[in-house]
Amino acid sequence: MSYAIALSFLVAALAPTIVRFAGRASPWILAILPASIFAWFLSLTGRVREEGSIVQQITWVPGLDANLTFHLDGLSLLFALLVSGIGILIVLYGGGYLKGHPQLGRFYLFLLFFMGSMLGVVLASNVISLFVFWELTSFSSYGLIGFIHEKERSRAAALQALLVTSLGGLVMLVGLILLGSMGGSFELTQLTLQDSLSEHPFYVGALLLILAGAFTKSAQFPFHFWLPGAMEAPTPVSAYLHSATMVKAGVYLMARLNPALGDTTLWLYLVGGIGLVTMVVGAYLALAHTDLKKLLAYSTVMALGQLTMLIGLGTELAIQAMVVFLLVHALYKAALFMAAGSIDHETGTRDVRELGGLAGVMPLTFAASLVAALSMAGLPPLFGFVGKEIVYDATLSLDSGAALFTTFAVLANIAVVAVAGIVALRPFLGARRQTPKAPHEAPFTMWIGPALLGVGSVVFGLLPALVGPTFMVGAASAVLGEPQSFELALWHGFNLPLLLSAITVASGVILYLAWPRLRTGFGNFDRLFGEVPRLGYEWTLDALARVAAWQTRTIQNGSLRWYLFVIVAFFVALTGATLLFRGGIALPDTTGSVHIFEVIVAIICAGGALVVVLARSRVAALASLGITGYALALLFVMFSAPDLALTQLFIETLSVILLTLVVIYLPPLRRSEATPGRTRPVVRDAVVSALAGGLVTLLVWGVIANPLDMTIPEFYGENSYTQAHGRNIVNVILVDFRAIDTMGEILVLALAGIGVFTLMRLRANRARAPRVFAYRLAPEEERGLVPAERTDIAGPLPDDDEWEQDERGPNS
Amino acid sequence: MNSLILRVVGRLLVPLMLLFSVFLLLRGHNEPGGGFVGGLMAVGAFGLYSLTYGVATARKALFVDPRTLVGLGLLLAVISGFGAAFIDAPYLTGVWFVWDLAPDFTLHVGTPTVFDVGVYLVVIGGVLMALFSVEDD
Incomplete structure (x- = not known):
């Protein structure tokens, strides 16, 4: 396992050179890396099933109990396969999307560096090494969001994502160290075996601190604002980091720690509650936007909320629903992001109001995004349907609060159905519109990714047994801390979840049709739940700048x-x-x-x-x-x-x-004469x-x-x-x-x-260099009209006799 | 500084000081000396040279930018620690090679030697970077 991570870092370092010498072939050459990692993890599936987990230990700083310990169990395997599998498609897609970009090498450097770090997060067993890889993903995400660094908005968005996630990570480190001292070990494999941690006096503190890290990373309310901001990144990055992999690191951590920290009232209220709020807020915030990527970003926030909520509920069914929905979401969301990127790439815009009738020109992209959208909307026979059924099943079978959680889950999913229609139908159907660029079908590297993921959604939907017994059961067992056995099925007969599904889809379709008229109405909702947390972030930084200037x-x-x-x-x-x-x-x-x-x-x-x-x-x-x-x-x-x-x-x-x-x-x-007014x-x-x-x-x-x-x-x-x-x-x-x-x-x-x-x-x-540092991310509407505000974070120059002496120089 | 004494003495002293600095670096493991002191000696040599003949000439005599030396030194120091990975020991554990070159002479070369060379380069680069930029001003 350490070799998979080390190899990713090595190839990342070589990527600029490879791009320089291999030119057009470089995406294909670089894709060998994630492909071989994917194949290698796939080949371990049998061993993981039989042995439960594979452990590898490398001594790092034994004096501090910080070791590079890796372990591969069902949950890690599912994540590792997602990271490397989608990684293959993104490496190819990125080559098409940024074709001819002078800094393609740097893009691959950060992308593969991210892949290695993310593999590290999901494989690490030692909490200290987990933290290191965790922050490395934030770091590579910073480089990728700010990839188009000439744009001030990109830089501000990159900084915002970095500050929010890495500060959360630092808080989490304190929590993880507390956890280590509570459990007497820094190894997750040891910690998850203990079930008396929740009675420890440090439990509440450790839980709050760790959740701060998980919530910021996984964009939970009220930290969700950084994720739509991160859409400044090139679309392959959004598809990879900000939908399928990195943002799920927080979900991963909560799932991983569920056996150790879960099953308490605080956990249920905090994780389940925040997840519920995030799910509903994210789903309806999406409807206020017309930018394809913003729509998808907010629906990702919704999905992250739903995953968090399911972990918070913590019942066997909820965890099963969590792992199934994890895969469902990764398949459709990465596909939709790539399709949105193709539309942007071909037409020059990603505002749904300016798009229409692309089905004829971009049939393959249309087909792929249609399948993905159907899975997102949860229609049979796609995998999304299986996922939604089991989510409803899980909320319905709760001992308490079943009505509450089910109602909100249905409400959120109605919005998701509408969003699926907006991103996958509106740009393609209706009359052709004039766009900045004349569109063609996207190149092969750019449609193969969404197409393959679409095939996955169909095949897993029709034959859930392909992934059920192997990956889903293994992952759920790891989250629950005890062996599970369950089967997935497309058809469960006529029951309450099916009825709820029907209601969801019907209401979603109505919402989709009414959306053009309702959209402005969501603006107020957006100002309250979307803008206010972002402004809070800016106020905090403003205050920090003022304190810094004062001190x-x-x-x-x-x-x-x-x-x-x-x-x-x-x-x-x-x-x-x-x-x-x-x-x-x-x-x-x-x-x-x-x-x-x-x-x-x-x-x-x-x-x-x-x-x-x-x-x-x-x-x-x-x-x-x-x-x-x-x-x-x-x-x-x-x-x-x-x-x-x-x-x-x-x-x-x-x-x-x-x-x-x-x-x-x-x-x-x-010596004798004092400066006037000073002694x-x-x-x-x-x-x-x-x-x-x-x-x-x-x-x-x-x-x-x-x-x-x-x-x-x-x-x-x-x-x-x-x-x-x-x-x-x-x-x-x-x-x-x-x-x-x-x-x-x-x-x-x-x-x-x-x-x-x-x-x-x-x-x-000094005369030339402006001493400013921009961190404001102006709202979308102001793009190009109002330049982002600049704030002088360094404060005014010191005013003192020493400094003045210095200024006068040798002639005085 | 345009002083005849300094120029004549500098021309004689600078090569000797540099030679001595390498000597100090290499003998440091067994006798007083080492990368830090050796580096300071070399800085002294280049400092004397820059005072005598000007910073531009001194920079030329150094061949590389002091900043490069700092980076190179840090890199050497960091890399030297990884040698321990091959004997399955914690980072920075010394790895030694011992050759019996002559009946009464055994050469010990180890990763700490590389580390000390790194220290030597960082000291030269770091202090000269400060010295040169102050002199430049």
């Missing part, structure tokens, strides 16, 4: 004197308080002897520091600072720490050079410096009052050569025993270098 003005005001004061004062206050209240103040042991050289060096050291304070020019102060540093190096030599001495010497030399280079551009020190806080600085010096002295006394613990030096002394082939313990610690620390340090060093470099560049380019 930059107050704390980081550009005055180095103030920065140093804050840093030193905090150090003194916190460390001093700890030392005072926790104890540890000790007087030095005066019995030892002091060598005369040590006294001399100490005097030089202190003298240098004194000259720094008294010096009348900056360069002189720096030079005496260097004296203090060199004297310190000398002390290191005396106490046999040659490595430290060497480093200290170099650091001292380089910092004097660097600081001198900066300082010679500053105006001379004017130089000499007394304050002197007090803080004295306190800091005194505190460090106390700390050193406290440290040497305790006998030195020799176990650590002894360990290194014994093992340095035998284990790490080196006799210089300092260096061995740096590059071997504690190499990860060194890695962090060189990263910091690199960032500091880049920081200085960027700051110097910024100064040079």
Whole structure:
């Protein structure tokens, strides 16, 4: 399993090169990857059925219990097949959709990177690795939504999706760690075996935090606004990430944790309730829109809500309905998205009001989307019918609330029937309309995907036994945590679900016919449930920007004197308080002897520091600072720490050079005259410096009052050569025993270098570079009319004497 | 800085300093030295050179952009950790190869050596990036 993920990442990295050299053949070459992964997972079906699950473990960070553990059970298998299977079609479709695009290679890079991450999410058993892959999907989704990065709307939409989902992911991480500490293991395979977790005092906290991640990822109300925004992505991306796979990650996680966290009242109300609201809101929000992709996006929100609701209900039938509807939805929604993309690609518009009569010109696309729409509407003999029947069956057989859940499920599905008609009938039937481009049938790569998915909807509908016993039963067993056995059938006889289905379809057809007149009426509904959450997001960011500007003005005001004061004062206050209240103040042991050289060096050291304070020019102060540093190096030599001495010497030399280079551009020190209206806080600085010096002295006394613990030096002394082939313990610690620390340090060093470099560049380019950062996503209607607002997130420039000095430069 | 003393001494010192920095880097595992100190030594050499002959000349003498060095160094450090995967050990565990080249000389080469070279390059690149851009201004 790890190879499938690693291979995806590898091919993703190579994709730009492959596209450059293979040109037109590249979609076909790249499709080999998802195809072979799909075939490989398919070949494991039998083993998963017999053994229940396959586990693979790779040690990663054993000290933190974070390991790359993968396990493949029925649920993971279903998701892995969906991810890789639809992946094949999307890779081909994307090649046709973005044919000749100069950045096709980058598109494939992100797409395949996403595929690897998504496989990681559904296969990971360790919660930490699950989180890592989870955030990687958000990250690749960011790259894909913002693929057309020249457009400000794309960038704003990408940022919105990233902020919502990755913040949710971070909250979820806290929940997952809580869960791990509750269950005593970070392995999902262990956690799902425990059923006393819901009595743990942390249960409510962990549940809320984890659900925050799942709800944001799966666009549950009130976080659903990012999903329609994400429709700025190229359509293959919407078909893949934002309908069939990534948005289901939250559903996957809830299903996965159902055995561990489910079956409580809180779970039922929260997951079932939010799912119910999302289902109804999403279904009717769709009807307010005329953009094909928006219609589909909101109906995806509805589907995600329905899946969440079914998990929340948690009965055997509900879970069966959940896994069946999962497959049903993936089949029809990916097909409809691809068909919508083909229409957009061929006609140049995806507004249903401007489309009509395309059936004659694009017969294959029409046929494929018709089948998909029929499955979406839940008509026999398609797989969607099987799915809807079992959903109604599940809500009807609830012990309590059956009427409530069934009513709302029927209401939501009525809207879905109407949406199916709007996206799959209106563009194709009726009179031909003038479109920006003259349409032709989409190329082969672009109709084969929806066609194959349509065939799937038909075949699985007629022969549900093809997927029932193998995939559906396995997935439902994994969600429920105990083996299941059930059969799917197209025909259940005349019963209540069938009647409800008939009512749904009939009302849906009426709604479809009345839609052109009703559409504007849904506008108010859209403003309330669609716009308000989005505005809430923008208000939050506005507030954040204001807080950031305020705290930059107050704390980081550009005055180095103030920065140093804050840093030193905090150090003194916190460390001093700890030392005072926790104890540890000790007087030095005066019995030892002091060598005369040590006294001399100490005097030089202190003298240098004194000259720094008294010096009348900056360069002189720096030079005496260097004296203090060199004297310190000398002390290191005396106490046999040659490595430290060497480093200290170099650091001292380089910092004097660097600081001198900066300082010679500053105006001379004017000690006596204060800036008008300001007094130089000499007394304050002197007090803080004295306190800091005194505190460090106390700390050193406290440290040497305790006998030195020799176990650590002894360990290194014994093992340095035998284990790490080196006799210089300092260096061995740096590059071997504690190499990860060194890695962090060189990263910091690199960032500091880049920081200085960027700051110097910024100064040079300040006149040109606009310091703005757009995150607003204007409503669709305003596209092209009102430019998205820009907000200065960095706040006004600091206004301080240090900064002004800097501005005046060497001539002042 | 146009100082005759600095120019003459710089011409003599810079190659020696660079040589010494490589020496420090390579001997670091057994004697005082290592990538960090070695890198600082090299920065000192290029810093002296840039002060004497100007930043443009120093940049030319370095051949590569300091930013490239930083990236290369970080990459080397990160990659060196993956060697542990081949002996099924946690990330960054040292992997060593030992050759008996002569009766009294055994060469030990391991992934920590690569790591130290990475540190060396990051130090050179990072500090020079700061130094050069401040000098440029």
